[in-house]
Amino acid sequence: MNNINRTMSKLIVIGILQLLLSTQVSAYDKTKLQYDWQHTPYELYLSAVEAYNLKFYNPYMVLLLDVRNQAELHYTGATDLMDANIPYKFDSLEWIPANNAKTGMFSMKENKNFVAAVENVLKAKKMTKENPIIIMCATGARAPFAARQLHQAGFKKVYVQVEGFEGVRATKGKDKGKRNVSGWKHSKLPWSYDLITKKMYFNFDPENKD
DSSP states (O other): OOHHHHHHHHHHHHHHHHHHHHHHOOOOOGGGOOSGGGOOTTOOEEOHHHHHHHHHHOTTTOEEEEOSOHHHHHHHOBOTTOSEEOOSEEEEEEEEEOTTSSOEEEEEEEOTTHHHHHHHHHHHHTOOTTSOEEEEOSSSSSHHHHHHHHHHTTOSOEEEETTTTTOEEOOSSTTTTSEEESHHHHTTOOOBSOOOGGGSGGGTOTTOOO
16 A cells, blocks of 8 residues: 555544544533633533543543542542543642631642643553543542643643532532532442552653652
């Protein structure tokens, strides 16, 4: 096969795959997003089920990244469909009081190597910045910020899974305030407490010299 035929064949395959990508996923309605910070330059959003379908039907073309920290995966589980866990933020010991001073939370520090680690995942998967990426966090709060960082670094197509792994809070009923609505877990999508070694962050951390 000469170079022209090889090029034509490659273009045909890419065209077919792009068609499959466009027809197998329906985009989450961005008008449902409540806050400005949830929007990204890509304006590409998925529910948990939509994210599952996009990854399941295109396992070697689409990258699924879980950007929660290691403790979250350890205690709440993860899906085997994820390609890698690349934390966008790490836990810290800094305490942030809430407005009423009786409650609060520990702060989280940004992972300065986030983009470099994602680039290492691409290399390991023989993908490029042209490949679609799905970002999932715990509740949908970190994923938009992670997507914006990737946009600044030249990644071309990044989806945000808006419901997160844990889901969103119920707004009424006896479970009001609990995160038991939608999300990966509550949509009955596959997940496990068993974490796969080759998908953990230390494999892609630019500072890991081992």
